[in-house]
Amino acid sequence: MTIKCTFAAAAAMALATALPASAQTADEFPSKAITYILPFDPGGESDIAARFQQAVWNAHTGHDVIIQYQPGAGGAQAWSQLNDIAGDGYTVMGINLPHTILQPLEGNAGYTTEDLTPIHYFHYTPNAIFVPSDSEFETLQQLVDHATANPGMVTLAGSGSKSANNLGQLEFDQAAGITTTYVPFSGTGPSITAVLGNQTTGGFNYATSAMAQGDALRMLAVASEERMPAFPDVPTFTELGFEIVGGAYRGIAVPASTPEDIRQRLSDIVSEINADPEFVTRMEEGGFVLTDIPYDEMPEFVAQMTEEYSAGAAALGIGE
Template identity: 40%
Template sequence: MFRNACSSSVAIGIGAALGLALASGAATAQYPERPVTYVNPFSPGGECDIAMRMIQPKLEERLGVDVPIEYHEGGGGAVGWAHVADQAPDGYTIACFSIPHIIAQPLARDPGYETDDLELIYTYQSNPQVLVVRDDSPYENLEDFIADASENPGSITVGGTGTASGNHLGAVRLMQAADIELTWIPFPGTGPTIPALEGGHVGALMTNSTVAHQNSDKFRALAVASEDRLPFMQDVPTFRELGYDIQEAIHRGVLAPAGFPDEAKQLLAEHLDEITGELAPRMEEMGHFVEYLGPEESAELVERLQPEYRQLLDDIGMLD
């Protein structure tokens, strides 16, 4: 974990980095000397948006400059990440990321960017996927849901963020494991999925554990795609204990264009590590698992997951 991996020599180096020259036109500048744009690739009200709003003021306080949030939504985050990939790697554009999105999207189609066009700075939280329905749904449990899907292939609509996203791939894993057909309904972010299920516009959501947890008064969680039951949802069984070996989670953090200056990357990672520690109790209360992964650990996470998602997409005929 990044918080435990930082030595005093690294800390000294970070302090010295403030006086070092940065690349790409910032050769004589102290970093940062102007606002750092924080891109949200999803619609307002979703998980990235909520986390960014929590992080933004704390990051501004530490950097001493404004960190304005810009929305570049669409394509399940692809529009925003393509925009970031096109920016100069000068230290002044960062964005919220979601894994597996930034891995799976370029494998499944041409989203306007490649995974290698982006450089991960820090990973601060993750969420297992949860299958939820309305509390008045006829599906009392996962068995009811799968039985109906088996008898009426494609009749159940399941909503979530984008395609080749954590939500989507969670639903794909369920279809594979249970040998059923569901109709996937993609949304531009998590925010719009909640009223869509409330209004009966979709039959279910494959969504983040935070959504299931925070809406437990109106949604019924049928199963969670984690190894063990969640501490804040102890009454919800895992897919695995119900006979379906499904695990899927979304990891969230901050990235930048590839080639981002090392000094800026390390400084931001250190600030984000401190901020994550401060926000951890609040994140956990919301239903997140807090992570403390710096640049190297985040890159290792991507490297570890790429073969898994390549195989999954190949199995379902989505590999580009």
């Protein structure tokens, strides 16, 4: 079941149906369906992964999960209002890195990184450069040569500003000594649509986009450490002489008022799903890289990522 609604409606629904946190223990949780808010448009990696989770959620909890969408400001609109939702565990929200570190660094995001309460990061997607299959550019070097001769004229669509795509595009410009123009969209879905429609030269998107589009897209390079099994013929940026490795982590967050035992229970559910053979197969065939960073490891992980992304942002002028 999938619903698109306003954040106000989602919050009202959560408040209207919420059970007092004290009325239920983690052993009894969940006792009804959970609402899963995604802060992006349908069709992107967050949506695809959540749908894969949705397919097996009932088998692990006895109840369904209902997906809702609240796109806006590259995710910031929803994240800035997460803590307004009742913290009973029955409303969770997708959360992304480096978005939730880079957006506050830029300022005026409506939230700080510390405001958010991630309880599990369950997968990772490396960046990649795409062009339409009928593009004149067949190799990354051809694109670089064109950008060198035409500063600012190469446009690259991506999933939101201050996102992993945005950071990757800036790193690429710096490594290649070129100037491209980044065009942010409200999610991977709209940005890929722009590439397919030749609204932009190409896209600095996530490697998983190639799975859904097949031969309609040409991947010129991927920002993984090694070639991905799903794309054995696509070279890494490193192979091509550009030291670029990066992408986005995706997970689940809850309102800050959510009790510790419910936070842990939700993290345990995500871990169980991460080990589900059906889920693993779907994710790997979709080009996702599974991770399993649970709630008890979250402080150390977020601190490490904050240091890493903050250094990268400062080097590229974000937040100055």
